[in-house]
Amino acid sequence: MSTTVFARPKLQLFGVATGYVVRKIGLSDLTDALRLGWEDFKAIPTHAVVLCLVYPVLGLFIFRAVLGHSLLPLLFPLAAGFTLIGPFAGLGLYELSRRRERGEDPGAWDAMHVLRAPSFGAILGLGLLLFVLFGVWIATADVIYIATFGYEAAASIPDFATRVLTTPEGWTLIVVGCGVGFLFAVVALCISVVSFPLMLDRHATAIDAIRTSLQAVRMNPVPMAAWGLIVAGLLAVGSLPFFVGLCVALPVLGHASWHLYRKVVEPDPNPPREEPRSPIGHRYAADFPASLFPWSRER
Template identity: 40%
Template sequence: MSHQDAAHTTGLSTGLSTSLPETRAAEAAPAVRRSDPQVRAVTVRDIAEAVILGLRDFQAAPLYGLAFGAFYAAGGLAIVACAFWAGVGYLAYPLAAGFALLGPFVAVGLYEVSRRREAGVPLSWSGVLGTIFEQRHRELGWMAFVTLFVFVIWMYQVRLLLALMLGLRSFSTMQEFLTVVTTTPEGWLFLLLGHVVGAALSLVLFSLTVVSFPLLLDRDVDFVTAMITSVRAVVTSPLPMIGWAAAIVLLLIVAALPGFLGLVVVLPVLGHATWHLYRRIVVPKA
């Protein structure tokens, strides 16, 4: 008999000595609420080690990383191309910046690759993609909705600032738009406010998703609990986590400059590293 079985048997024996109402109350009490995941404080060293492990995962399974990175880069190119096709090319930069907000959702497949390597489970496309496909029945879909909602808010505030700062004028070319925002006081104010609001939204989304996506993939918890756990992780280690958020933003900006091509490599490394950082932050189940 295992230790758990012995403990369970002892509990049942003890329960027989109590009255029926007390037994029912004792049995019902644990079912009221599951304990929330516990978080640990992390340091810059933990983040550096997570990045190293992320690089190792990418080197060990490069095809998976390159495939998800290429998919992400192709999505960015498609969004920008659609903006020019629709005659709103001046929104290409805000769209590209906002597209970076969708990275945590796209990286779910990379979390699964790291999880399988950590558990010693053989990698296969059917296994990785099958796990992602199964998430449609779980809470991860709601987190994807939260991510898309923040992206919509980002684009809405861009259009609002354009109307407030630059009026209702339309820009026929990207060059005309760049000339206005870089050579006029109104344009400078638009850039300043836009980047401040964008940084705030990025920090909010980072706080909501840095732990929640890998947590939902790894455990059976609801998306609200996952978001609360993610925010608690940032609050517990504010300086290292905000520094990590800033590093992610800078890496994504640099990677997106050469036609999004850098994202093919940067996204996989960041995705794998995020999984290993999650392992350091959230205390494993007993």
């Protein structure tokens, strides 16, 4: 493995110490993170959770776009924009990988332990920032479409595809839209590549988490650029056909992101002691509906 440790005890970014040591990594570390993410995916049935949470949302957007074509021009920006909020959406997957790393045998409901994260308030704040970035991207994509084709809506899906794929205006839309989308994706990658796993794992403010992510990108420009391309490529492949492949791509990327964080940020030399999870034991009908929320019985 090509990982090497950055020697200074504290990072300095814009003259401010972050207190988290960032390592230099290589492309082989990305491969290893994906391998570990795949192992987590096989061991933890998170695909069912992803199907339950992501598919209804995507289905609603698609259903609305097919029946009333007002959202049709934004369908691709909506799907592509998931990469902007993906780091926040993957919180539960990070938690499952963290627990499996500790030798536990986590279940899907253990993902809810993110609510007890040391920096949960900071996580919500940075998550809100990513959602704002997502909203700005959608508004920008809409402006680009209107500037290219005007306010006239496409009559049908084939008509929309013909406009975009066979006309000079459509080619301009593709080039400009993808170029602007790339800039949004770079911003999201730089501020969040290790931010959420760090805040889940340590007592870190949102500012320190963003600074650490920026430092990770600055120290590892080629691996981080490759990671961004890997994420975009797997999401693109997973979106075809009809987003079916996302039930594999999303959890694998989520788990792999945790392992990437472990490779990039030096572990806490004095981690807080966590009590081992007590066994759930038998569940009785009288416990319903509390039995649906096993973490509520923990002391």
